Amino acid sequence: MAKGIWVFAEQREGQVKKVSFELLSEGRKVADQLGEELCAVLVGKNVSDLTEAVSAYGPDKIYVIDNDALENYTTDGYTNAVSDLVKKYEPSVLLFGCTVTGRDLSAQVAQRFQTGLMTDCTGMEVVDGQLVFTRPIYAGKAIVKASCPEARPAMATIRPNTFAAVENAKQAEVINVEYGAGDIRQVIKDIIRQVSERPELTEANIIVSGGRGMKGPENFKLLEDLADVLGAAVGASRAAVDAGWVSHSFQVGQTGKTVSPVLYIACGISGAIQHLAGMSSAKCIVAINKDEEANIFKVADYGIVGDLFEVVPILTEELKKIMAS
Amino acid sequence: MKILVCLKQTFDTEAKITLDSNGKIESKGVSMIMNPYDEFAVEEALRIKEKGEGEVTVISVGGQQTQDALRQALAMGADKAVLVDPGEIELDEFSTATVLAKTIGGMEYDIILGGFRAIDDGSAQVVGRVAELLNIPVVNVVTKLEIEGGKALATREVEGGSEVIEVALPAAFTAQKGLNEPRYPSMKGIMKAKKKPMDKKTLADVGLDENQIAAKVKALSFSLPEARQAGKVIPGEAAEAAKELARLLREEAKVI
Ligand SMILES: Cc1cc2nc3c(=O)[nH]c(=O)nc-3n(C[C@H](O)[C@H](O)[C@H](O)COP(=O)(O)OP(=O)(O)OC[C@H]3O[C@@H](n4cnc5c(N)ncnc54)[C@H](O)[C@@H]3O)c2cc1C
Ligand SMILES: Cc1cc2nc3c(=O)[nH]c(=O)nc-3n(C[C@H](O)[C@H](O)[C@H](O)COP(=O)(O)OP(=O)(O)OC[C@H]3O[C@@H](n4cnc5c(N)ncnc54)[C@H](O)[C@@H]3O)c2cc1C
Numbered sequence: 283m284a285k286g287i288w289v290f291a292e293q294r295e296g297q298v299k300k301v302s303f304e305l306l307s308e309g310r311k312v313a314d315q316l317g318e319e320l321c322a323v324l325v326g327k328n329v330s331d332l333t334e335a336v337s338a339y340g341p342d343k344i345y346v347i348d349n350d351a352l353e354n355y356t357t358d359g360y361t362n363a364v365s366d367l368v369k370k371y372e373p374s375v376l377l378f379g380c381t382v383t384g385r386d387l388s389a390q391v392a393q394r395f396q397t398g399l400m401t402d403c404t405g406m407e408v409v410d411g412q413l414v415f416t417r418p419i420y421a422g423k424a425i426v427k428a429s430c431p432e433a434r435p436a437m438a439t440i441r442p443n444t445f446a447a448v449e450n451a452k453q454a455e456v457i458n459v460e461y462g463a464g465d466i467r468q469v470i471k472d473i474i475r476q477v478s479e480r481p482e483l484t485e486a487n488i489i490v491s492g493g494r495g496m497k498g499p500e501n502f503k504l505l506e507d508l509a510d511v512l513g514a515a516v517g518a519s520r521a522a523v524d525a526g527w528v529s530h531s532f533q534v535g536q537t538g539k540t541v542s543p544v545l546y547i548a549c550g551i552s553g554a555i556q557h558l559a560g561m562s563s564a565k566c567i568v569a570i571n572k573d574e575e576a577n578i579f580k581v582a583d584y585g586i587v588g589d590l591f592e593v594v595p596i597l598t599e600e601l602k603k604i605m606a607s
Numbered sequence: 608m609k610i611l612v613c614l615k616q617t618f619d620t621e622a623k624i625t626l627d628s629n630g631k632i633e634s635k636g637v638s639m640i641m642n643p644y645d646e647f648a649v650e651e652a653l654r655i656k657e658k659g660e661g662e663v664t665v666i667s668v669g670g671q672q673t674q675d676a677l678r679q680a681l682a683m684g685a686d687k688a689v690l691v692d693p694g695e696i697e698l699d700e701f702s703t704a705t706v707l708a709k710t711i712g713g714m715e716y717d718i719i720l721g722g723f724r725a726i727d728d729g730s731a732q733v734v735g736r737v738a739e740l741l742n743i744p745v746v747n748v749v750t751k752l753e754i755e756g757g758k759a760l761a762t763r764e765v766e767g768g769s770e771v772i773e774v775a776l777p778a779a780f781t782a783q784k785g786l787n788e789p790r791y792p793s794m795k796g797i798m799k800a801k802k803k804p805m806d807k808k809t810l811a812d813v814g815l816d817e818n819q820i821a822a823k824v825k826a827l828s829f830s831l832p833e834a835r836q837a838g839k840v841i842p843g844e845a846a847e848a849a850k851e852l853a854r855l856l857r858e859e860a861k862v863i
Contacts, residue, residue, distance in 0.1 A: 357745060382765050386747050389735035398699060398823030401730040414827060420727050423624040424632055425830050433823045467744035471760065472771035482766050512863060530785045531764060536620055536726055537643055537784060545862040556620050562835060566862045583838035583860065584852055592845035600853035
């Protein structure tokens with residue numbers, strides 16, 4: 283019988299993603315309730331060095347496939363590697379962070395095993411011995427609870443920042459498995475990095491976001507300054523993206539990124555339903571807008587009715603003082 | 608070049624969501640649109656076709672009302688449409704992908720395009736599953752696509768940048784915003800679309816029965832989220848309000 287709660291420990295360039303630690307932390311609780319093992323899956327090149335970082339979050343075992351062919355993520359390479367492990371050890375549950383890679387990989391693995399995959403979940407709980415996942419659908423306008431009762435492994439991707447990452451070091455057993463070569467049909471020709479010191483939008487704890495009210499690309503500097511004081515990422519509304527002020531990768535909303543930060547600061551954003559769809563699961567929302575009727579104030583925990591060009595620089599200075607204290 | 612586009616009809620982004628008497632999502636009276644990401648897919652298919660020779664077929668799994676979205680694609684310039692209406696059964700992503708793959712399996716194709724995700728159920732997995740079933744490579748979240756000599760160069764968005772991936776055709780690609788600017792159907796296009804073929808099929812027509820596509824995922828309950836409450840507007844001049852906000856974020860909300 284299939285056994286074991288597995289977490290795909292996503293790494294990129296030698297760094298394990300925070301969301302993987304979040305999943306291991308919550309996975310530990312679930313595994314204990316179900317009386318199953320918690321296992322991490324680590325795939326890549328030179329990833330053996332990362333087992334220590336992973337074991338800090340409490341897995342019983344870490345399955346490692348370390349191979350030159352897996353240096354960079356490719357859909358086929360990683361699908362083959364993870365599928366080999368699943369076939370050999372038959373886990374009951376397989377979890378991924380809902381990241382670009384987690385999405386891409388989980389869909390292929392799910393189909394290879396003809397199983398169910400619940401995506402972008404914001405909760406998981408054990409009900410009558412089954413894992414039940416909570417999933418916002420219709421851009422967060424409805425919530426479904428769902429499970430994969432029979433097919434194994436039951437699979438899910440979990441939205442970053444849903445669970446807390448809590449260290450719980452354990453002496454994990456490391457199991458090295460050979461990569462059973464298979465075709466990798468996607469050939470990487472080029473990798474283009476946008477160098478940024480700021481955190482990834484979907485994983486950031488704090489996001490400072492700008493809309494049409496920013497009036498031009500040059501003014502995003504104001505938001506960057508604020509973001510840097512807070513260690514935050516910068517986001518944008520579609521209006522700002524469509525105006526060509528920032529790239530689409532900044533867009534938050536129904537046709538952009540879904541984010542769940544602890545703090546979301548919306549500057550010059552009116553709060554259209556499609557924008558709210560991407561950020562209304564933020565724990566705390568701040569709105570700075572000169573129109574007191576703006577929709578964004580209906581969801582904001584704190585609002586300032588005023589000119590962002592006056593408010594933001596002062597806020598940056600004030601926060602700088604507070605962060606230093 | 609034969610290009611297939613998987614196209615889903617979704618709720619309008621403005622749609623208000625309510626639950627019906629069975630506690631499921633009410634779809635009656637909701638206005639429907641072509642999934643916005645699928646518009647990019649249709650547009651890209653047309654551009655590839657217009658560069659050389661080719662044929663664009665749009666395929667959807669859905670009820671009869673889905674014809675509207677398919678007609679829109681025909682009006683944009685697609686050549687043919689296929690609608691598989693599975694009837695009144697619950698389809699999960701596995702089921703939908705199985706129906707699509709079975710339908711496509713009986714067709715000729717070089718390129719399969721779709722959206723990277725639907726904006727309603729939004730699981731971002733159907734096209735990937737279809738590719739797996741057809742045993743062809745997939746490249747997701749594509750923002751640029753070049754086809755030449757039986758190969759494709761696809762630029763895909765990844766966290767913190769992008770990657771350029773080469774695959775041999777046939778292959779599947781999912782569209783991300785930025786790929787192109789979808790055209791609006793012209794009046795002439797709309798007129799022409801009325802005469803273009805719309806092939807309507809049932810599950811049996813594509814050689815499937817309900818058991819073969821039984822959902823793997825079971826929905827247990829649906830609910831509507833609690834509306835977020837408006838918080839406080841901080842009074843005062845800019846300087847005063849900004850200072851107070853900074854204090855509240857640290858001392859009251861404790862988020863910094
Ligand atoms: C299919 C579809 C998908 C969509 N997807 C998305 C999506 O993913 N994300 C998204 O964001 N939108 C999306 N939209 C667009 C959405 O409907 C809105 O048009 C968009 O969010 C508006 O952006 P905005 O708030 O920046 O601009 P506006 O609505 O124009 O608001 C600008 C705000 O700035 C304020 N302002 C102006 N000057 C100042 C100043 N000096 N100081 C303070 N405040 C100022 C104004 O009072 C106003 O409230 C989508 C729309 C459709 C139809
Ligand atoms: C237990 C369960 C029950 C469900 N019951 C119902 C139900 O009764 N009625 C209902 O409408 N939905 C139902 N759904 C949702 C339905 O399964 C999905 O809408 C469908 O599988 C498509 O998945 P998606 O929207 O996540 O698409 P995504 O994977 O996000 O879509 C990506 C791309 O795949 C292609 N694609 C997706 N769906 C189709 C399609 N139907 N035809 C052609 N191309 C497509 C498009 O190119 C799209 O851009 C149910 C889901 C579950 C889990």
